[in-house]
Amino acid sequence: MARRIWRRLELCIDQLYVCGVESLPIVAICVTVVSLMLVIEMSYHIKLVLNQHTLVPGFSTLMLVRELAPVVTALLLASRVGAAMAAELSVMKNSDQIDAIRLSGVDLFKYLVLPRLSAVTLSCMALTLIALVVATLGATVMASNRLGYLPSEYMNTMLAFTAKYDILICLIKAAVFGAIIATVAIRQGFKAPPGSRSVGTAATNAVVDGFIGTILADWVITYLA
Numbered sequence: 001m002a003r004r005i006w007r008r009l010e011l012c013i014d015q016l017y018v019c020g021v022e023s024l025p026i027v028a029i030c031v032t033v034v035s036l037m038l039v040i041e042m043s044y045h046i047k048l049v050l051n052q053h054t055l056v057p058g059f060s061t062l063m064l065v066r067e068l069a070p071v072v073t074a075l076l077l078a079s080r081v082g083a084a085m086a087a088e089l090s091v092m093k094n095s096d097q098i099d100a101i102r103l104s105g106v107d108l109f110k111y112l113v114l115p116r117l118s119a120v121t122l123s124c125m126a127l128t129l130i131a132l133v134v135a136t137l138g139a140t141v142m143a144s145n146r147l148g149y150l151p152s153e154y155m156n157t158m159l160a161f162t163a164k165y166d167i168l169i170c171l172i173k174a175a176v177f178g179a180i181i182a183t184v185a186i187r188q189g190f191k192a193p194p195g196s197r198s199v200g201t202a203a204t205n206a207v208v209d210g211f212i213g214t215i216l217a218d219w220v221i222t223y224l225a
Helices: 002-021 024-050 056-094 097-103 108-147 151-161 164-190 197-224
Strands: none
Touching (some): 002 056, 002 108, 024 108, 056 097, 056 108, 056 151, 056 164, 056 197, 097 108, 108 151, 108 164, 164 197
């Protein structure tokens, strides 16, 4: 029993490394660049309407926390992890590895599905938080150089606008997005028909369906929140 638990833990750790650690650089860079553009756009439009920049930290941070950080992270994971996962499972199916695992008496859900589902869900939440911290620091530097904000002034204004509920919504979105990405990728991999072409088709469909599922889930959660 202990050996089985350790083996399942190893599978989860392997998937966490592939999904989370290897995806961290691209997610952090992309979300940070988005935050820099957000500060620039917010400063332009707020100054156009109110002729001041005082609301830039609050509005840009709320948009980043509630929408852009979890959504951009999820879309990047769907492109990188979802496609790879669907392709891997479709290759395993075409090479009869899945049938061999099933015939050996191993539970496919515990061996193939659960480690991937939990890893993508946890990775999406962790990457969203890490990218959010890095992006906030980048936005602070941008606001300091472009708008003349002191870093402490920007942080204080940002914290005044951001509540714990906003962070909770961010984490809920990240968890739901991660579960959707993993579920779609696993489904596409398992249902892939025979043939080499099915590998590329499964990867493409995993990305497209992951994008659609993420956007629809974002709308539902935002509406209910």
